[in-house]
Amino acid sequence: MPFTDRNLVHIEDKLLAGERLSFDDGVRLFREANPLQLSAWASVVRHRLHPERHVTYVVGRVINYTNVCWVQCKFCNFYRLPGQEGGYVLPREMIFGKIQELMDLGGTEILIQGGLNPALKLDYFESLFSAIKARFPVHIHGLSPVEIIYLAKISQLSERECLSRLKTAGLDSIPGAGAEILVEAVREEIAPYKNSAAAWLNLMRTAHQLGIGSSVTMMYGSVESIEQRVEHLVRVRELQDETRGFRAFIPWSFQPEGTHLGEVKRASGFDYLRTVAVSRLMLDNLPNIQSSWLTQGPKLGQIALQYGVNDMGSTIIEENVVSKESVFMVPLPEIERLIRDAGFTPVRRNTKYELLPLG
Amino acid sequence: MRVIAQQLRRSGLEDILVKIQEVRRLGFDDGIRLYTTPDLTAVGYLANLARERRSGDRTYFVRNLHINYTNICNKLCKFCSFYAAPNSEDGRGYILSPEDAAARVAQYSREPIREIHMVAGINPKLPYGYYLDLLRAVKAARPEAQIKAFTMIELAQIARVAKRSLVEVLPELQAAGLAACPGGGAEVFSERVHEELFRAKLDNAGWFEVTRAVHRAGIRSNVTMLYGHIETVEEKVRHLLHVRELQDETGGFMCFVPLAFDPSRTELAHLPVTTGYANLREIAVGRLLLDNVEHVKAFWIMITPGVAQMALWYGADDLDGTVSHYEITHALGTHSHRQVLTVEQLLDLSLEVGRVPVERDALYNAIEQPSAVSLQSFSG
Numbered sequence: 001m002p003f004t005d006r007n008l009v010h011i012e013d014k015l016l017a018g019e020r021l022s023f024d025d026g027v028r029l030f031r032e033a034n035p036l037q038l039s040a041w042a043s044v045v046r047h048r049l050h051p052e053r054h055v056t057y058v059v060g061r062v063i064n065y066t067n068v069c070w071v072q073c074k075f076c077n078f079y080r081l082p083g084q085e086g087g088y089v090l091p092r093e094m095i096f097g098k099i100q101e102l103m104d105l106g107g108t109e110i111l112i113q114g115g116l117n118p119a120l121k122l123d124y125f126e127s128l129f130s131a132i133k134a135r136f137p138v139h140i141h142g143l144s145p146v147e148i149i150y151l152a153k154i155s156q157l158s159e160r161e162c163l164s165r166l167k168t169a170g171l172d173s174i175p176g177a178g179a180e181i182l183v184e185a186v187r188e189e190i191a192p193y194k195n196s197a198a199a200w201l202n203l204m205r206t207a208h209q210l211g212i213g214s215s216v217t218m219m220y221g222s223v224e225s226i227e228q229r230v231e232h233l234v235r236v237r238e239l240q241d242e243t244r245g246f247r248a249f250i251p252w253s254f255q256p257e258g259t260h261l262g263e264v265k266r267a268s269g270f271d272y273l274r275t276v277a278v279s280r281l282m283l284d285n286l287p288n289i290q291s292s293w294l295t296q297g298p299k300l301g302q303i304a305l306q307y308g309v310n311d312m313g314s315t316i317i318e319e320n321v322v323s324k325e326s327v328f329m330v331p332l333p334e335i336e337r338l339i340r341d342a343g344f345t346p347v348r349r350n351t352k353y354e355l356l357p358l359g
Numbered sequence: 360m361r362v363i364a365q366q367l368r369r370s371g372l373e374d375i376l377v378k379i380q381e382v383r384r385l386g387f388d389d390g391i392r393l394y395t396t397p398d399l400t401a402v403g404y405l406a407n408l409a410r411e412r413r414s415g416d417r418t419y420f421v422r423n424l425h426i427n428y429t430n431i432c433n434k435l436c437k438f439c440s441f442y443a444a445p446n447s448e449d450g451r452g453y454i455l456s457p458e459d460a461a462a463r464v465a466q467y468s469r470e471p472i473r474e475i476h477m478v479a480g481i482n483p484k485l486p487y488g489y490y491l492d493l494l495r496a497v498k499a500a501r502p503e504a505q506i507k508a509f510t511m512i513e514l515a516q517i518a519r520v521a522k523r524s525l526v527e528v529l530p531e532l533q534a535a536g537l538a539a540c541p542g543g544g545a546e547v548f549s550e551r552v553h554e555e556l557f558r559a560k561l562d563n564a565g566w567f568e569v570t571r572a573v574h575r576a577g578i579r580s581n582v583t584m585l586y587g588h589i590e591t592v593e594e595k596v597r598h599l600l601h602v603r604e605l606q607d608e609t610g611g612f613m614c615f616v617p618l619a620f621d622p623s624r625t626e627l628a629h630l631p632v633t634t635g636y637a638n639l640r641e642i643a644v645g646r647l648l649l650d651n652v653e654h655v656k657a658f659w660i661m662i663t664p665g666v667a668q669m670a671l672w673y674g675a676d677d678l679d680g681t682v683s684h685y686e687i688t689h690a691l692g693t694h695s696h697r698q699v700l701t702v703e704q705l706l707d708l709s710l711e712v713g714r715v716p717v718e719r720d721a722l723y724n725a726i727e728q729p730s731a732v733s734l735q736s737f738s739g
Contacts (some may be wrong), residue, residue, distance in 0.1 A: 041362055347575065
C-alpha cells in the first residue's frame, strides 16, 4: 500500500505541537502521505505563518544580460559557449529600455541573470548596477551564487569582498538559482562543472552576513532520489537557522525537453504538489513558498496555493533559460484572478516581501 | 485525520461530513456550500470518502478512439469551436462516409481499442440510413470494440429524419452496433443558459425525454455538465439535482463527466480558461451530489494530465482513455504540453497517486488482466 494514515500519526502530532520534522519525517511524507494529507498539513503551516488570506506577488522582469557560459549544465537550453555563434551580451541601452518598460508597468524588481562569461569581470557589474541605480528606483535581484563565485575568482577577490562591492554598486538581493539539488552526488551528474553544494551554501552564508537577502530554489525531478530531495531541504533549513537570510523557497521541476537529459520523464502534477507541500512542512523557518506556475502551468500553479504556497512570485515578462516549449506565460490580471478564484486576496509586494498598495 | 476534522469544523462543513458518513443524501444548500467554501481540501476529503466507498483504490481507463463523423451543424452553439454551419462556404465542413469511418478505425488496427466514441454535429442532410450504415461499418471494422455513440441531440435528430419514434429507432440502432451513449450536449440544465448559448439545440425537457427513452431501451449512457462559461453556482447545483432525480428514475447513467469549457475560438473567447481549483471542485461536488451515479470522470484532455491525476483524490475514479484522434475542443490549447497520453503514461499517473488502474470497456466492465505482470508488459 503506498499511502497509509497509520504511520504518519506521529508527524501530525509534531505538526500540531509546532515541532520540527526530521529527515525521516520528510522522507515518509514524500513516500507515504496522500495528496489530501499533504494539502491539509501544509496548509496548517502556511496559515500559521500567514494568518491573513493573502497571496502575494511582485511585478518584475527577468533580464538575461548574457547567454555566454562555459558550464554546460545538461538541463540548460539557453547557453552558448564562449566564441560560439549566437552568444550575446546585452548592450546597456537595451537593459535600460527593458527596465523602463518595467517601470512604466509599475514594476519594482529586476532579476538580472546570465551565464559564466569570462569576458565580464567585477567592473562590468559595478558600473552596470550603479548606472541602473542612478537612473531607476528599482530593486536589483541579481546574479546567482554560481555567477558570483566565478566573478570573485576571475576578479581575483574573496567572495566577501566581491559581494561587498556588488552591494555597494547596487545589488540588493540574490536569487536562489543554481541550487538544483544541494547534494554533491546529484550535482556531479547533472552539472559537473558547476560549483559544489557546499560552495553554493557558503556563498549564500556570506551574502546573508553582509545583509544581502536571497531566495533559494530546488530543481527536482532529474536524477535525484527522494532522500536527496529531503537532504536538500534539511541543508537549506540548517543555513536558515544560522542566517535567517532566505526570504523564499521555490521548488520547480526539471524540464527535460530540449536538454541533454531528454530521456528523463517529466515530473507529474502530483510530484510537484507533494514537493511543494513537504517543503512547506520541512522549512519551518523559511517564511515564503513560491508557486512555479512558469513551469507547472496556471492550473497546478494555482492548486499549489492549497499545498503550502503563499506567493505567486514575479509576473515575469520574459524567460529564456528553460526550454521554450515548457514555459507558460501568465499576465498579471490572470495571476490576480487565479488568486481570487482560490479564495485569497492578491497583494502586491516588493522583493523584501513588504506589502505594497495594489497598482 | 485531526487536521482535516479541524478544517471541516472551521469551514462549517461538519454536517455534510456526517451526512456522507451516514450515506444520507445532500440537498441544494449543501451543494451551494460545497461550491462556495474556499477550503478545497475539505471538499476533496468529503468527495474522496464517497469515491473510495464506491470504487476503493480503482481508477478506470479505456483504450478508445474518437470519431467525429461530421462537423456540419445547424445548432450554432456559442460555446462551440468545432462546427461548420450547413451552408457556409469556408470549406471547413466535412462528412465522413461509413467507409471513411471504417478506414479511420482500421488505422488503429494494432491497438486493442475497446471503445469507439462517436459524436458529431446535427447535419440535416444526413438520412436515417446513414446512421445505420455508419454503425454497421464501424462495427464490422472492429467487432470487438463497443460503440458509444450519439448524444441525446443527435438521437432526436435521427428519430426526426427516420420519421419514427425513438422507441422504434433505438432497437434498430442497437442491432446495427450501438452499445452505449455518451453524455455530451447536456450543457447546463437552465432555461436561461439554454436561451443564451444554445437556443437552437434540444431543450432541457427534450433532453430528459430522449434520455428516458434511451435508458428504457436498455441502453446505458453518461451525463455531462459544461461549466466555466456564464452559468451560476445555483444553476450547477440544480443541474446536478436534475441528473440525480432522473437517475433515481431510470438508473441508466454510468458516469458523470464535468466538462471544462474552453473559450478559445468560440463566440465566448473573451472568457478566461477554467482554473485548476474549478476543475477539481466540479469533480468533487459532482461526486458528492450524485450519490447514485457510479463513476466520475476526470477528462485529462480538457483539464491537463496533472490536474486529472490530482482529481483521483477529489472524487474522480475514471481517467477516460488514450483518446486517439480527438477533434472537438482542440486538444489542450495553451495549457499543457502533451497532446497524447500513452497507456503507460496513464498507468503512471494513476499508480503514482496510489490508485490501481483497471482497464474497462465502454460499459465499465473490467477487462481481465491475468496478473500484475501482464499489466507491466502491456505498458511497455
